[in-house]
Amino acid sequence: MQKDAHVFYFRGMPWALVGAILLSLLFQQVVREMPAFWRFCYLYSNSYTDDLLRVEAQLNMIPGNDRRPRVFILGSSCAKRAFDVNYLTHAFLKEHLSFYNLGIAQAGSSINVLMQKRMWLEKNPAMVIYMLKPYNFYQEEYKFDDARSFDPSVLPVLVKYLGYQRFFSRWTVFVRFYLKEISLFYKYSNFFSRSIMQVGMSCLTGKKMPRSELYPRDRYLPQAYLLDRINRMSEAEVAQFKENKYSALNKECFCLFAKDLVARGIKLVVVNAPVHPVLNLKVHGNRRFVEKWGSAYDNFLQNQSRKIGFAYVDAESLPDLDETDFADTFHLNQKGRAAFSQFIERYLSGHLPSSAGYKSAD
Amino acid sequence: MKFISLPFFVFFVVVYGLYLLCNHRRQNRLLLVASYVFYGSWDWRFLVLIFASTVFNYFCGWKIDASANAKEKRAFLWLCVLANLTVLFFFKYYHFFIDGLSDLSSLAGITLPMRFLEVVLPVGLSYYTFQAMSYSMDIYLRGLKPVRNFFDFSLFVSFFPNLLSGPIETARHFLPQILSPRIVTLEKFYEGCYLIFWGIFQKAFVADNLLKIITPFFNSAAPYNGTQVLFSLYAVAIQVFCDFSGYTDIARGLGKCMGFDLKLNFRLPYFVTNIADFWKRWHMSFYGWLKDYVYMPLVFRAKEKTEFVIYRSMFIIMVLAGLWHGSSVRFLLWGIYNGLLVVGYRLLQPALRKIPLPRKPLLRDVWFVIRVILFFHLVCFGIILFKTKSVAQALQMLQALFLNFSFDLSSAMMLYKVAFFCLPLLAIQLLQFSKDDLLAVLKINPWLRGLIYFYLFHLMMVFAFTGGNQFIYFQF
Known part of the structure; x- marks a missing residue:
């Protein structure tokens, strides 16, 4: 140590600072253990931006003494809006199954679902239904930077597919994830800041705080509107859907996810997301996409289904849904949700989780 | 590199760790390199400007001090001030004057065949220009002795914590801190x-x-x-x-x-x-x-x-x-x-x-x-x-x-x-x-x-x- 660097002549610790940090960690832990807190989060989280919080709240609201087998529904906002969990729970009342919709908007890609696993695994689901669509494999982005959940086990896969340079260029993203793991308030700062301001506003206006909706924007959009919107998609927008390094990354993540679940004895059902008829038939760019990648995607999942041992519900097996079942191109409305949930009910009746082996979809 | 960002945090932790391990002379070199890295992270082209400004003010300082008579001293001071202000005005007020001139000419019904340069204002320009000018002025007005070591003077101009938005230091306040060993106490x-x-x-x-x-x-x-x-x-x-x-x-x-x-x-x-x-x-x-x-x-x-x-x-x-x-x-x-x-x-x-x-x-x-x-x-x-x-x-x-x-x-x-x-x-x-x-x-x-x-x-x-x-x- 040089003579003019005396910083290590510390005579004491900054106890106030240390105390504040410890108190903060303790406070956050206490808050995490409070059911009322999670209930508040569940009721008032935003339908668009706070999906992860809603999911975490749902998982934390499961009573510790509830021994009923659980079915977790995973995927993006498509999954969130395709399953009516109340209907399904009611339909399987005799089997004592309880369904939880853990769909998170913009987080349906396999890398996201793989990372979310850490969050719900300790709740011991008996079955997992994962809703997937070809776009999750062929998008020219991997939706990682804005991923809603993080699991460090995914880092080797990222290095493998992105290369060291791209991986390290995103180091701030990883650090932020770790900070979010430490601090509940930082992780959900959007929700907390909005809630604090809304409480004040409610006092001023006398209005109650708006509660969250699981199925927002459920209105029916006319087909002409959707057609017009899709036709206006530029060539560049259509061209972004192609086989790329993120396809391989997501496929590997999917396999890791499926293998892990099967190894743990959790039944996995992979369901294709229903899409609006205009996407399958009438749009030039999209037809090209479906023709080119639809079969490759289907073959991949069929093969993995046989290899790993999960059930796969392909697009052909889905119920016939018409334009009145959709709220937009990918999201079902109330009518569609009811039809789709009935289909899932019928399908699951033959594949219920049980301790006696697994019945393949094939 | 923003001040409130993870990259800056890591940058500072690394620089600070090395700083504590170095003696005074090396601390100054380290801080100079760190300052240039920090400033270059905004746009490497800005480094040319800050370096040119440093060299110019350094030599002006010497010239003012070495001049035999008051007239010569004053001439060098004015040269220093005018050159610094010209650079500052060019980058800061170029668009203001060109736009004004263009508006005036169009009011008079004349279209001037002007070719507009895309001038980007380098961040922190006015802060380090003012700081550098204070050096020559302190030599002229207060008899400050010019700095021998160019690197120490460079650090005075480019010290990264105050480079972008001040506080604008004066040579007589800040240079002694650079030139003498610093004590870091708890x-x-x-x-x-x-x-x-x-x-x-x-x-x-x-x-x-x-x-x-x-x-x-x-x-x-x-x-x-x-x-x-x-x-x-x-x-x-x-x-x-x-x-x-x-x-x-x-x-x-x-x-x-x-x-x-x-x-x-x-x-x-x-x-x-x-x-x-x-x-x-x-x-x-x-x-x-x-x-x-x-x-x-x-x-x-x-x-x-x-x-x-x-x-x-x-x-x-x-x-x-x-x-x-x-x-x-x-x-x-x-x-x-x-x-x-x-x-x-x-x-x-x-x-x-x-x-x-x-x-x-x-x-x-x-x-x-x-x-x-x-x-x-x-x-x-x-x-x-x-x-x-x-x-x-x-x-x-x-x-x-x-x-x-x-x-x-x-x-x-x-x-x-x-x-x-x-x-x-x-x-x-x-x-x-x-x-x-x-x-x-x-x-x-x-x-x-x-x-x-x-x-x-x-x-x-x-x-x-x-x-x-x-x-x-x-x-x-």
Whole structure:
């Protein structure tokens, strides 16, 4: 140590600072253990931006003494809006199954679902239904930077597919994830800041705080509107859907996810997301996409289904849904949700989780 | 590399770790390299400019000192000042003059065949130019000895904590700190950490959140509600202060951790009762620079030192300070407004002194608070010119302030939001004011201090770091 660097002549610790940090960690832990807190989060989280919080709240609201087998529904906002969990729970009342919709908007890609696993695994689901669509494999982005959940086990896969340079260029993203793991308030700062301001506003206006909706924007959009919107998609927008390094990354993540679940004895059902008829038939760019990648995607999942041992519900097996079942191109409305949930009910009746082996979809 | 960012945090931790391991000579080299890396991270082309400025001012300093007679010394000083100001004017006011010329010619029906250069203003240019100029001026005016080592002088110009937004150091204050070994004590380290924390709080919690409230309001079109205009002016006053003071505190904190003592830039400027005190406490390093190198020469070199010369010099200083903030008519008007306030206050001072103060201490305090509030409104009034997008918008807001003043629900909501983000700041500043110590928080009961940290931490966790706006004063 040089003579003019005396910083290590510390005579004491900054106890106030240390105390504040410890108190903060303790406070956050206490808050995490409070059911009322999670209930508040569940009721008032935003339908668009706070999906992860809603999911975490749902998982934390499961009573510790509830021994009923659980079915977790995973995927993006498509999954969130395709399953009516109340209907399904009611339909399987005799089997004592309880369904939880853990769909998170913009987080349906396999890398996201793989990372979310850490969050719900300790709740011991008996079955997992994962809703997937070809776009999750062929998008020219991997939706990682804005991923809603993080699991460090995914880092080797990222290095493998992105290369060291791209991986390290995103180091701030990883650090932020770790900070979010430490601090509940930082992780959900959007929700907390909005809630604090809304409480004040409610006092001023006398209005109650708006509660969250699981199925927002459920209105029916006319087909002409959707057609017009899709036709206006530029060539560049259509061209972004192609086989790329993120396809391989997501496929590997999917396999890791499926293998892990099967190894743990959790039944996995992979369901294709229903899409609006205009996407399958009438749009030039999209037809090209479906023709080119639809079969490759289907073959991949069929093969993995046989290899790993999960059930796969392909697009052909889905119920016939018409334009009145959709709220937009990918999201079902109330009518569609009811039809789709009935289909899932019928399908699951033959594949219920049980301790006696697994019945393949094939 | 933004100050409040993870890359800067890692950068500083690495630099600081190495700094503690080095001796004085190596510390200076390390800081110079770190400063160039930091500045180059904004745009490597800026490095050429700062290096050229450093070389030029270094040699000017030597020439001024080595010149045999006063005339030669003065010639080199003027060469130095003019060259520095030319560079500054070119980058800062090029568009202002070209646009003005173009507008004038088009008014006269002439289209000038001008080819416009895309001139980018290098961040921090005016800060390091002023700092470098102070070196030559101190050699000329105060007989400062020029620095032998070019690298030490380079560090004086480019020291990264204050490079982008000051505080603007003077050679006689900062160079000795570079040239002699620095002692990093535990107290300085803690004070530095506290200043960094407090600076981040001011910027990320107060300033950035207030900006979210005021931006939509100032982007909206007339008609305006007078009360909302008033609350938004309060918000702007606090936001601009916290933005700049936040940066300065971080810079001073970083410096303190390394054993430097950078100049104080803000000393509770809104807790004053008159304009003279305000400018002694707001952007102190800049106004100190103007006072030392512009005001003093204007006054002391005038043939007759009359009151008029003083008024004129004060007014010039304020107008120059206004124009320094930006090349637009609004800033010119803002400068004139402040110039008039300063001159007006000096003129009225004898009459104001005659106003009797209440005898009872409580009444005296109340009277002080009333004057502080009244003066704060004078500052806010000037902010209309500072913040609005055009003179027309400023006039519309003024009109609303006086003719459309009604308190409705949306005004109440705006007040609630502004108060929510300002009250923690106000509480801490009241503590600083009552103890007459900007580091008062460090000296209160540790239990209470812990609770304050706890509260501020949580406010920052929830409300800060949600976007990260750039510091306003980078653009100046």
